[in-house]
Amino acid sequence: MKAKPTVLITGASTGIGAVYADRFAKRGHDLVLVARDLARLETLSERLRRETGANVDILQADLTDEVELARVESRVREDARIGILINNAGASAAGGFADQTPDDVAKLISLNTTALTRLISAVTPRFIEAGAGSIINIASVVGLAPEFGLTVYGATKAFVLFLSQGLQLELGPKGVYVQVVLPAATRTEIWERSGRDVNALPAVMEVEELVDAALVGFDRRESVTIPPLPDADQWKAFDMARQLMIPNYAQVHAADRYQPEKALAS
Numbered sequence: 001m002k003a004k005p006t007v008l009i010t011g012a013s014t015g016i017g018a019v020y021a022d023r024f025a026k027r028g029h030d031l032v033l034v035a036r037d038l039a040r041l042e043t044l045s046e047r048l049r050r051e052t053g054a055n056v057d058i059l060q061a062d063l064t065d066e067v068e069l070a071r072v073e074s075r076v077r078e079d080a081r082i083g084i085l086i087n088n089a090g091a092s093a094a095g096g097f098a099d100q101t102p103d104d105v106a107k108l109i110s111l112n113t114t115a116l117t118r119l120i121s122a123v124t125p126r127f128i129e130a131g132a133g134s135i136i137n138i139a140s141v142v143g144l145a146p147e148f149g150l151t152v153y154g155a156t157k158a159f160v161l162f163l164s165q166g167l168q169l170e171l172g173p174k175g176v177y178v179q180v181v182l183p184a185a186t187r188t189e190i191w192e193r194s195g196r197d198v199n200a201l202p203a204v205m206e207v208e209e210l211v212d213a214a215l216v217g218f219d220r221r222e223s224v225t226i227p228p229l230p231d232a233d234q235w236k237a238f239d240m241a242r243q244l245m246i247p248n249y250a251q252v253h254a255a256d257r258y259q260p261e262k263a264l265a266s
């Protein structure tokens, strides 16, 4: 048996997921690649087998389809060789909230949050029992900035950040490492797929640089990795401001500014 855990990567047919596949195969890991486009998955897996000698399995699945998602859940639940889960598959959508139909919105939520959460839920009991395992969740800086105008997409990514931080607190002491990665604009097909021109953006990172930077964070066992953010202290200050509010939430009375008599007087 190989000493290195097998890595299951969702959304591995192209973009960020395909580069993760390349990098983990070159590090000596076997892979399970998940996406819808079988031809692309086969081309990538053949190249990786040839170049690295890795065992590469393919699981063709639309993660918004309950039955197909259940097959991927079974795989992560039952295959004890899988020790790293990369929740990368995701999509964005053009236009503002009012331009998107209820079905558009539901599909984004289903792929970006429900599928990701179900896969973590499926793998967690096994990782806890082993006292080991890693989960990499791909969020986005958009989840920190409603100002970008990608409201539902950003909300799904805020969910991924929150979920990852909660899981770090719950699973970290049980030996499970959870990393959340927040890329900013990266040159992949996601832009064209969501009807936007990547070349119109002011600054775009190349996908290899993004993944290699995220792996530096992974190797350091960082909890939150924001490859494009120049000053790490900005994230620390933001997170500290959030934590400083926590002791102030438990109160018997509403704050003075909400006391009706004081509000009337002001």
Ligand SMILES: NC(=O)C1=CN([C@@H]2O[C@H](COP(=O)(O)OP(=O)(O)OC[C@H]3O[C@@H](n4cnc5c(N)ncnc54)[C@H](OP(=O)(O)O)[C@@H]3O)[C@@H](O)[C@H]2O)C=CC1
Pocket (backbone or CB within 6 Å): 010, 011, 012, 013, 014, 015, 016, 017, 034, 035, 036, 037, 038, 040, 061, 062, 063, 064, 088, 089, 090, 091, 092, 111, 138, 139, 140, 141, 182, 183, 184, 185, 186, 187, 188, 189, 190, 191, 193
């Ligand atoms: N590129 C960017 O600027 C940024 C990207 N991100 C995030 O990075 C992640 C990867 O995106 P990126 O590589 O850019 O995007 P791409 O569009 O290049 O790749 C998306 C991947 O997800 C797969 N996928 C899409 N829909 C489904 C589905 N329904 N079921 C299964 N797989 C699916 C695609 O494969 P297939 O079509 O074969 O199913 C593909 O492999 C996403 O979560 C995205 O939100 C975050 C911040 C910035």
Ligand SMILES: CC(=O)[C@H](N)C(=O)O
Pocket (backbone or CB within 6 Å): 092, 093, 140, 141, 142, 150, 153, 183, 184, 185, 186, 190, 191, 194
């Ligand atoms: C890929 C997107 O749609 C988004 N702008 C992001 O940077 O996450």
